[in-house]
Amino acid sequence: MRTHPTEGSDVLVIGGGVIGLVTAWRAARRGLSTALADPEPGGGAARVAAGMLAAVTELHYGEETLLGLNLASARRYPSFAAELEEASGQDIGFRACGTLAVALDADDRAHLRELHELQRRSGLESEWLTGRECRRLEPMLAPGVRGGLRVDGDHQVDPRRLAAALLTACER
Ligand SMILES: Cc1cc2nc3c(=O)[nH]c(=O)nc-3n(C[C@H](O)[C@H](O)[C@H](O)COP(=O)(O)OP(=O)(O)OC[C@H]3O[C@@H](n4cnc5c(N)ncnc54)[C@H](O)[C@@H]3O)c2cc1C
Structure with a gap:
């Protein structure tokens, strides 16, 4: 794959x-001659993103289709991660560790309670x-945490490693 656009791709x-x-x-894997145009490939939002793979924790009203x-995407992520790590030879920091969203105050708590109801529906x-159960899972949480949502099916990736591995895979 070329990282500078040229005629004939x-x-x-x-x-x-x-x-x-x-x-x-x-x-490129499908055998197409592929060029990528970007003055700074591998950068973008991945430099600052959290890497949450949180289909359930980040559910919003009206987004049922999404x-x-x-x-569907989350189900395919483990095999995508394995394929990319093999292609790049790099660890992308994929962790199937579940997600804990915590409430720091009463407003957070009300919001998470509402989200929990939407998730159940x-x-x-x-x-x-x-709060106590959250701290048992994650002892570094502040003592004032008012409760939280545990979502075992939401995972994480390291976006900076992901972008670096993709760049290597593309170059290869
Ligand atoms: C603070 C923050 C936290 C986030 N946390 C999460 C999270 O936890 N989980 C999650 O799933 N998502 C998260 N996201 C969103 C996620 O990071 C983005 O959706 C994703 O990285 C977008 O990728 P992209 O390739 O579409 O665009 P970008 O990452 O924006 O990349 C665009 C690329 O285009 C290039 N470019 C721009 N203009 C041109 C041009 N004219 N010609 C050529 N190239 C150009 C740029 O150099 C850049 O490399 C977060 C985003 C932010 C900002």
Whole structure:
């Protein structure tokens, strides 16, 4: 794959953040001659993103269609991570560790309670924990934590490692 657009490529991807890099990698793997145009490939939002793979924790009202897509994507993530790590030889920091969203005050608590209700109505797995139960899981939490949501199916990746591995996979 070329990282400078040239004439004669089958595919030209403009923008080498994680989405553009995945697109270019996949296109190149399918045997297409692929060029990527970006003055700073592998940078973008991945430099500052948290890396939450949180289809359930980040559910919002009115996003049922997106939820289906997010859950399908989350199910495919472990095999995507394994394939990318093999192609790049780099660890992308994928951890199937579950997610804990905590409430620091009464407003947070009300918001998370509402989210929990929406998750249950949507048939999703999540568990309400007291502040004490949250701290038992994560002892570094502040003593004032008012409760939280445990979502065992939401995981994480290291976005900076992900972007670096994608860049390597693309170059290879
Ligand atoms: C603070 C923060 C936290 C986040 N946390 C999460 C999270 O926990 N979980 C999650 O799933 N998502 C999270 N996101 C969102 C996620 O990081 C982005 O959705 C994702 O990185 C977007 O990737 P992208 O490739 O679409 O775009 P970008 O990362 O924005 O990449 C765009 C690329 O295009 C290039 N470019 C721009 N203009 C041009 C041009 N004219 N010509 C050529 N190239 C150009 C740039 O150099 C850049 O490399 C977070 C985002 C932010 C900002």
